Amino acid sequence: MEITSSYQNQGKVLVVDVGTKFDFSKVEDFRNAYGELGDDVSHITVDLSRTEYMDSSALGMLLNMQKTLAERELTYSIENARPQVAKILKISRFDKKFDIK
Numbered sequence: 001m002e003i004t005s006s007y008q009n010q011g012k013v014l015v016v017d018v019g020t021k022f023d024f025s026k027v028e029d030f031r032n033a034y035g036e037l038g039d040d041v042s043h044i045t046v047d048l049s050r051t052e053y054m055d056s057s058a059l060g061m062l063l064n065m066q067k068t069l070a071e072r073e074l075t076y077s078i079e080n081a082r083p084q085v086a087k088i089l090k091i092s093r094f095d096k097k098f099d100i101k
Contacts, residue, residue, distance in 0.1 A: 003029040011040040017047045024057040034065055037074075044069060049080035054088055066097065077101055 003026055005016045016033045018026060034044050046062065048054075062078070069076050077099040081089060089100060 003033050005033045007038070007041075011038055013043045013045060014041050015045045015047050017049070018051055018058075020050050020052050022048070022051050022054045022058040022061075024055065027057065027061060030061050030065070034069070037072075042074060044074060044076040046076070046078045047080055048078060048082065048085050051082065051085050054085050059088075059092055059094070062094065062098070075099075 003016060003018050005014055007013065008015055014034065014037060016030070018030065022030075037044075044065070046065070066076065078089065078094070079101045081100065086100075089095060089098075094100065
């Protein structure tokens with residue numbers, strides 16, 4: 001399944017759904033999802049509610065996103081991670097780097 005994105009809160013929040021598998025094959029799609037933002041966007045939410053598998057390249061993609069969004073002074077969060085994915089994020093200490101809900 002492809003990465004999808006949608007706007008919420010009158011275009012101020014971009015929600016990026018990475019699908020069931022978040023790995024190296026999604027690099028370009030993920031970058032494109034948050035790369036072209038409207039002027040009103042102030043926050044990006046990465047929705048992991050359907051994600052069952054995540055590899056180290058996905059962690060790298062999140063770090064690259066963090067750097068890009070920080071340069072643009074945008075806020076971001078990771079939300080709805082399933083227990084297995086949440087465990088990967090915690091082991092990788094992403095709970096110290098990201099707002100995880």
